Amino acid sequence: MNExxxxxxxxxxxxxxxxxxxxQATNEYSPEPYSGEFPIVISGLRNAFGDFxxxxxxxxxxxxGEVIGIVGGSGTGKSVLMRSIIGLQxxxxxxxxVFGQDITAAxxxxxxxxxxxxxxxxxxxALFSTLTVAENVEVPLKQYYPELSKQLLDEIARYKVVLTxxxxxxxxxxxxxxxxxxxxxxxxxxxxxxxxxxxxLDEPTAGxxxxxxxxxxxxxxxxxxxxxxxxxxxxxxxxxLYAICDRxxxxxxxxxxxxxxxxxxxxxxxxxxxxxxxxxxxxxxTATHNRAKGIDNNTGGGS
Amino acid sequence: xxxxRYKRLxxxxxxxxxxxxxKEWAQIRLEEAGEVTRAVITGPLLVSTAGALDPxxxxxxxxxDEVDIxxxxxxxxxxxxxxxxxxxxxxxxxxxxSEQAEILIGAVEQCESTADIAPPREASLxxxxxGVGVKTIEIAQGFGRNIGxxxxxxxxxxxxxxxxxxxxxxxxxxxxxxxxxxxLPIIGxxxxxxxxxxxxxxxxxxxxxxxxxxxxxxVGRITLRELGVLMTAIMVAGRSGSAFAAQxxxxxxxxxxxxxxxxxxSPVEALVIPRILAAVLMMPLLGxxxxxxxxxxxxxxxxxxxxxxxxxxxxxxxxxxxxxxxYVGMVKAPVFGLIVALSGCYQGMQVRGNAEEVGLRTxxxxxxxxxxxxxxxxxxxxxxxxxxxx
Numbered sequence: 012m013n014e015x016x017x018x019x020x021x022x023x024x025x026x027x028x029x030x031x032x033x034x035q036a037t038n039e040y041s042p043e044p045y046s047g048e049f050p051i052v053i054s055g056l057r058n059a060f061g062d063f064x065x066x067x068x069x070x071x072x073x074x075x076g077e078v079i080g081i082v083g084g085s086g087t088g089k090s091v092l093m094r095s096i097i098g099l100q101x102x103x104x105x106x107x108x109v110f111g112q113d114i115t116a117a118x119x120x121x122x123x124x125x126x127x128x129x130x131x132x133x134x135x136x137a138l139f140s141t142l143t144v145a146e147n148v149e150v151p152l153k154q155y156y157p158e159l160s161k162q163l164l165d166e167i168a169r170y171k172v173v174l175t176x177x178x179x180x181x182x183x184x185x186x187x188x189x190x191x192x193x194x195x196x197x198x199x200x201x202x203x204x205x206x207x208x209x210x211x212l213d214e215p216t217a218g219x220x221x222x223x224x225x226x227x228x229x230x231x232x233x234x235x236x237x238x239x240x241x242x243x244x245x246x247x248x249x250x251x252l253y254a255i256c257d258r259x260x261x262x263x264x265x266x267x268x269x270x271x272x273x274x275x276x277x278x279x280x281x282x283x284x285x286x287x288x289x290x291x292x293x294x295x296x297t298a299t300h301n302r303a304k305g306i307d308n309n310t311g312g313g314s
Numbered sequence: 315x316x317x318x319r320y321k322r323l324x325x326x327x328x329x330x331x332x333x334x335x336x337k338e339w340a341q342i343r344l345e346e347a348g349e350v351t352r353a354v355i356t357g358p359l360l361v362s363t364a365g366a367l368d369p370x371x372x373x374x375x376x377x378x379d380e381v382d383i384x385x386x387x388x389x390x391x392x393x394x395x396x397x398x399x400x401x402x403x404x405x406x407x408x409x410x411x412s413e414q415a416e417i418l419i420g421a422v423e424q425c426e427s428t429a430d431i432a433p434p435r436e437a438s439l440x441x442x443x444x445g446v447g448v449k450t451i452e453i454a455q456g457f458g459r460n461i462g463x464x465x466x467x468x469x470x471x472x473x474x475x476x477x478x479x480x481x482x483x484x485x486x487x488x489x490x491x492x493x494x495x496x497x498l499p500i501i502g503x504x505x506x507x508x509x510x511x512x513x514x515x516x517x518x519x520x521x522x523x524x525x526x527x528x529x530x531x532x533v534g535r536i537t538l539r540e541l542g543v544l545m546t547a548i549m550v551a552g553r554s555g556s557a558f559a560a561q562x563x564x565x566x567x568x569x570x571x572x573x574x575x576x577x578x579x580s581p582v583e584a585l586v587i588p589r590i591l592a593a594v595l596m597m598p599l600l601g602x603x604x605x606x607x608x609x610x611x612x613x614x615x616x617x618x619x620x621x622x623x624x625x626x627x628x629x630x631x632x633x634x635x636x637x638x639x640x641y642v643g644m645v646k647a648p649v650f651g652l653i654v655a656l657s658g659c660y661q662g663m664q665v666r667g668n669a670e671e672v673g674l675r676t677x678x679x680x681x682x683x684x685x686x687x688x689x690x691x692x693x694x695x696x697x698x699x700x701x702x703x704x
Contacts, residue, residue, distance in 0.1 A: 168431060174422075179427040238418075
C-alpha cells in the first residue's frame with residue numbers, strides 16, 4: 012500500500028487532540044459498558060388502555076448477557092411490554108430501569124444516554140422506505156456519532172449488512188425490493204448499527220419459513236455470543252425458545268407468572284404453561300431439540 | 315393517560331445541555347523496536363470513541379510491521395473493523411489481541427464487502443434526457459389510462475344501472491356527506507369572501523363611469539356562470555380528490571383491494587362508484603350554494619359601500635341575470651365533479667410499493683384535477699358563448 016513512500020519513519024503518530032466541535036457534538040456520551048447484573052429492571056408496572064388493563068403489578072429482571080424469551084397468549088401485552096421498556100408506551104404506574112436509568116421519568120425524546128445503547132427490531136422490520144438498506148444502517152450512526160467520516164460509515168454499513176446474513180447485493184437495495192425475511196435481517200442490521208449492549212427483537216421469526224427461521228435463530232445466538240449482547244426476545248416460536256433462549260418469561264394474568272429455563276417453568280405446573288409446553292407443537296419442538304443435541308454431542312465426541 | 319402526561323410537563327427541561335463528560339478517545343502512537351515499527355493503539359475502541367482515530371489511520375504514512383492492541387479496549391465491531399482495515403492496508407500483523415478482540419476481528423473479517431451503498435446513478439446529462447423522455451411517455455400513457463379508467467367506470471356504472479341492487483347505498487350516502495355536507499362551511503365562507511372582493515373591486519372600477527349599479531350584474535353573472543362552480547371544484551379537488559387518492563392508495567398498499575378481488579367484490583363497484591357518484595351529485599348543489607353565498611357577500615358590500623339596500627340588490631339580481639347563466643353553471647358542475655373524483659380514484663388505484671407513493675399520487679391527483687377543471691372551463695366558456703348563451 013505504501014511502497015512509494017520515500018520516508019519510512021514519517022508517520023503521523025502524535026497523540027491527537029480531539030477537535031473541539033467533535034467533543035461538543037457527541038453530547039450523549041455512553042460511559043463504560045454496563046457492568047451491573049440487571050440491565051432491565053421492571054417493578055410494579057401497570058399499563059392500561061382506557062378500562063382495559065394490560066399489565067398489573069408486573070415485575071421482571073433481565074440478566075446481563077442472557078437471551079430472554081417472552082411468551083404469552085395473543086393479547087397478553089408482550090409488545091406493549093417491549094414498547095414500555097423502550098419508552099414508546101408510557102405506563103400508568105411502576106418504574107422501568109434500563110442500565111440503571113429510569114425510563115419512565117424521561118420525556119419521549121429527552122436525551123437520557125441509553126438510546127444509543129440499545130437496538131430494536133420491530134415486527135415488520137420498520138425500515139425507512141426511502142433509504143437503501145445501507146443508508147438505513149447509517150441513520151443511527153449519523154445521529155449519535157457525527158464525527159464518523161462518510162467513508163467509515165459506508166464501511167460499517169457494508170460489514171453490518173453481511174454480518175446479519177444478507178447477500179452483498181442487498182446493501183444497495185430499497186426495502187420494497189426485499190422479501191419479508193430479508194427485511195427482518197436488514198432491520199436487525201440497523202438495530203445492531205451502534206453495537207448495542209441490549210437488543211430487542213419483536214417476533215423475529217414470525218412469517219419466516221422454517222429454514223429461514225432456524226437460520227435467524229442461529230444468527231441471533233451467534234451474535235449474542237460474539238458481541239456479548241443481552242437479548243430481549245418476544246416470540247411465539249417454540250423452536251426459537253428451545254434453541255436459543257437462556258431463560259423464558261411467561262406473561263399471563265396481566266403479569267409475569269414465571270421466569271426460568273424451560274424445565275424450571277414446567278415444574279411450576281401452571282395450567283397455561285403446561286398447555287403451552289405440552290401441546291403437540293411443543294412436543295415436536297422438544298423432540299427436534301433433543302435430536303439436535305444428540306447430533307451435537309456426537310460430533311463433539313468425534314472431534 | 316393524557317392527564318398524567320400533562321402533569322409531568324413542568325419537569326421537562328428545555329434546552330438542557332447534558333454535562334459533557336471527558337471522553338477518552340482511542341489513540342495511536344508509534345514505537346520503534348529495532349527493525350520492527352510498531353503502531354500501538356490505546357484507549358477504548360468503541361463506535362463512540364473510535365471516530366477521531368479513523369482519519370489518522372487513513373492518512374498515516376510510513377511502514378508499519380505490527381499493530382499492537384494490547385493496550386486497547388474495550389472493543390466492539392467498529393473498533394475491530396478499524397484495526398483489521400488498518401492492519402491489512404499496511405500488511406501489518408495484529409499482536410496483543412485479547413480473546414474478545416480476536417473473535418470480533420474474525421467476525422468483521424468474514425463480513426467484509428465491497429457492495430454499493432446506493433444503486434449507481436447515471437451521469438446527470440443522461441439522467442435529465444432520460445427523465446424527460448420517461449416523463450413524456452408517462453404523460454401520454456397516463457392520459458390513455460385515464461380514458462381507460464373512465465371506460466371501466468362506465469361499464470361498471472352500466473352494470474349498476476342494470477342491477478340497481480349492486481349499488482352501495484350506504485357508502486354512497488356516506489361519501490355524499492363527506493364530499494357535500496362537511497364541506498359546506500369552508501365553501502360557504504370562501505364564496506362569501508369572494509363575493510365581497512368582486513363587488514368591492516368591481517364597484518371601485520365602475521364608479522369611474524358612474525355605473526356602480528352594474529356591480530349587481532357583475533356579481534350575479536360571474537358567480538353563477540363561472541366562479542361559484544370553478545372555485546368549488548378547486549376546493550373539492552383539494553378536500554375530497556386528495557382524500558380519495560390517499561384512502562384508495564393506502565388500501566392498495568395494505569392489500570385491502572386485493573382482498574376484495576379475491577372475495578369477489580369489485581373494488582370499482584365498492585370504492586370508486588360511490589365516490590364518483592357522490593362527487594357528481596354533490597358538485598351542482600355545492601356550486602349553487604357557493605354562488606348564492608357569493609351573491610350574499612356582494613349584497614352586503616352593496617349595502618355598505620354603494621347604498622343599494624340588501625333586498626333591492628337581491629331583487630336586481632333576478633332582473634339582470636339571465637336564467638341560462640344558472641344553467642351554464644349547473645351543466646359544468648357535475649362534469650367538474652366527475653373529473654375531480656376520477657383523477658382522485660385513478661391515482662389512488664395506481665399506488666404501488668411504498669408509503670411515499672401515496673403522497674406522490676395524492677399530489678398528482680389534485681394537480682391533475684385542478685388543471686383539467688380549468689382547461690375544461692375555458693372550453694365551456696367558448697362553447698356557451700357560441701351557442702348564444704353569452
